[in-house]
Amino acid sequence: MPASGTFHVDLSGATVVVTGSTRGIGRAITERLLASGARVIGLQRGTEPVGPGHQCVSVDLADPASRTDAIAQVLAEHEVDLLVNNAGINLRHEFEHFPLEEFSQVMTVNLDAVVQLIQEFGRPMLARGHGRIVSIASMLSYFGGVNASAYAASKGAVAQLTKSVANEWAGRGVAVNAVAPGYIATELNVSLREDEIRNAEIVSRIPAGRWGRGEDIAGTVLFLASEGADYLHGAVLPVDGGYLGR
Ligand code: NDP
Numbered sequence: 001m002p003a004s005g006t007f008h009v010d011l012s013g014a015t016v017v018v019t020g021s022t023r024g025i026g027r028a029i030t031e032r033l034l035a036s037g038a039r040v041i042g043l044q045r046g047t048e049p050v051g052p053g054h055q056c057v058s059v060d061l062a063d064p065a066s067r068t069d070a071i072a073q074v075l076a077e078h079e080v081d082l083l084v085n086n087a088g089i090n091l092r093h094e095f096e097h098f099p100l101e102e103f104s105q106v107m108t109v110n111l112d113a114v115v116q117l118i119q120e121f122g123r124p125m126l127a128r129g130h131g132r133i134v135s136i137a138s139m140l141s142y143f144g145g146v147n148a149s150a151y152a153a154s155k156g157a158v159a160q161l162t163k164s165v166a167n168e169w170a171g172r173g174v175a176v177n178a179v180a181p182g183y184i185a186t187e188l189n190v191s192l193r194e195d196e197i198r199n200a201e202i203v204s205r206i207p208a209g210r211w212g213r214g215e216d217i218a219g220t221v222l223f224l225a226s227e228g229a230d231y232l233h234g235a236v237l238p239v240d241g242g243y244l245g246r
Contacts, residue, residue, distance in 0.1 A: 008036070009222050009226040012036075012038075015081050016225075017080050017082070017084065019044060020042075020043075021042030021056070022044055022046040022048055022056065023044075024187055025181065025218070026084075028213070028217065030054060032221070033225070034051050038082075040055070041074055042055070043057050043059045043070055045058055045059070058070070061113040064112070067113055075121075075124065081130075082225050083121045083132075084133075085113075085118070085134070088138075089105070089110065095147075106154055110158065114135055115161065118176070121133070128173075130174065131173065133176045135179075137162070137180040139181070139244055141236060163236070164234075176234065178236040179224070181239050182238070208241030208242055210241065212240065212241055217239055
């Protein structure tokens with residue numbers, strides 16, 4: 001067996017859109033796709049490309065008008081083969097005190113943007129009869145979180161959306177799947193990792209005995225982009241070091 005992360009998929013000539021492509025998991029996905037020969041168009045507020053072949057389009061995914069402009073800009077210039085809905089936010093409050101405005105902000109970035117991007121990038125894929133869509137869900141797509149009701153609600157919805165759209169599009173050449181990461185070390189959870197007790201508690205509950213890395217998710221996205229995944233439709237793949245199966 002080759003070491004993890006070394007399998008090769010040739011994506012030369014493919015155009016991929018990745019949201020949140022300059023940081024965390026999205027950056028790891030982008031680096032892996034670029035190394036596979038794909039051209040990557042990143043949609044996020046940050047505009048610093050990760051490397052050659054990476055083009056950044058600035059967008060605030062919380063703002064429907066900004067989303068519409070950015071999507072139109074990409075579609076005017078490119079045929080998109082793969083959409084990776086990676087960007088996401090988590091705002092944490094006890095549910096009884098969760099400000100509705102913040103709840104809705106999480107739903108807007110994590111769900112509304114995903115709905116719009118799948119629709120608008122999906123239509124030309126359907127017209128051409130091929131394309132792939134991968135959304136980054138979460139293990140909170142499967143069970144509830146504490147002080148994370150908005151996040152869990154949005155990620156549960158992303159999983160159900162994935163399965164539903166896959167039902168409609170699987171026979172029309174467009175594969176729609178999701179990846180559900182477990183604990184992946186990024187800026188999203190830096191405060192958890194800095195709390196020694198909490199961090200040790202988390203690691204003790206992960207069968208693999210470590211936090212995941214962005215590369216662990218990037219490898220799965222690459223597999224979903226490959227012909228090895230030709231028969232996958234509506235899958236929500238846990239990539240969590242065994243957490244879900246404990
Ligand atoms: P980070 O916080 O490290 O990165 C989030 C990304 O989303 C950034 O690139 C950011 O770009 C982008 N983003 C956030 N808000 C907006 C916005 N309004 N408009 C445009 N872009 C935005 O997160 P992770 O890498 O950890 O998470 C990536 C995905 O993986 C998310 O969907 C998250 O829910 C999911 N996930 C993460 C887990 C983890 O343990 N880390 C576990 C399970 C799921 P910019 O700020 O430049 O706009």
